[in-house]
Amino acid sequence: MSGLKRLRARLDPWEALVREITDLEELFSLALSEKDQSLETEVASVLGGLDHRYSELRVLELLSDEADRMDTFLEIHAGAGGTEACDWASMLLRMYTRWAERRKFTVEVVDLLEAEGGVKSVTLQITGEFAYGYLKNENGVHRLVRISPFDAAARRHTSFASVATHPVLDESIDVDIKDDDIRIDTFRAQGAGGQHVNKTDSAIRITHYPTGIVVQCQNERSQFKNKATAMSMLKSRLYEYYRAEKDKEMAKYSADKKAIEWGSQIRSYVFQPYTLVKDHRNKHETGNIQAVMDGEIDDFIEEYMRFSWENKAFVPDDEADDL
DSSP, X not given: OOXXXXXXXXXXXXXXXXXXXXXXXXHHHHHHHTTOGGGHHHHHHXXXXXXHHHHHHHHHHTOOSTTTTSOEEEEEEXXXXXXXXXXXXXXXXXXXXXXXXXXXXXXXXEEEEEETXXXXXXXXXXXXXXXXXXXXXXXXXXXXXXXXXXXXXXXXXXXXXXXEEEEOOOTTSOOOOOGGGEXXXXXXXXXXXXXXXXXXXXXXXXXXXXXXXXXXXXXXXXXHHHXXXXXHHHXXXXXXHHHHHHHHHHGGGOSOOOOOOTTOEEEEEEOSSSOEEEETTTOOEESOHHHHHTTOOHHHHHHHHHHHHHXXXXXOHHHHTTO
16 A cells, blocks of 8 residues: 555545534534434434544554554464463464454464464464554563363462564565575474475575574465565564664663563463453453453553553654664
8 A cells, every 4th residue: 555545544534534523513503403302312323433433543543653554473472381371372372363353354374383282382474454553562471360271189370471473564664684694494394284284394494693583484385485474574573673672772761661571471361269351561451351362352452552652751852863
């Protein structure tokens, strides 16, 4: 989509909303002048719909970074804890998949490492407008507290899994990857995948020497397709890496910078002794844990977007230009 079309796509809904608000004002004025109470229900209904659309458009206005509109790679990695942690990773896989399906986004498994009881690691490509913008703040450690179904003594366990997102970049954002800076290895795909996938060296692993970033793809039978996807993943990871390096320079201005590292939970999901999902960054919470696990996480996503925007640190213009 060209820059002009993107601007029109953002502006047109606002203009339509303004027109409908103007029409509603005229209807309301008419009802007042004629003292027609029969229009009260209609006015209230239309106003409720306009308020909902305003909230949706306001959220989209918060998605203003250059990569926000793009698709995303989403990675989930089980933490220490064996079967329990792998089961938790598979639960998060289902949660994000259901969330994407609710938005009519498409989900493709790019890389999957299965383990006893669930998933050791998985990389998804989620395709849909603003997929990265919505999910970029899911980065971090997610903590589960429950009575383990794998513990014969029915004891309460705490498990961890990390989530990371990277935008699927298009030609509008350039990330330079030199041939001398990478090593490409082929290997035989592991795990489930049919007869062919385990008989040929179609899987691809790419190592980027300067940063140490390693990506791999094994979901396609074609080595060529796996290489193309792996290069796209590397480009996305490098984009995030270089942005993180820049953010380090800006960190002194920000009161809301938190390292994405093991132990820094962004959200907890408690099944026992009570039910609670809580975001530790802005304290947003709900007791309806089943809805959350079924993919209803928009409240958490949007509340943190608003929180992040409202708490964005001020950077003086002259100093921001130097970063």
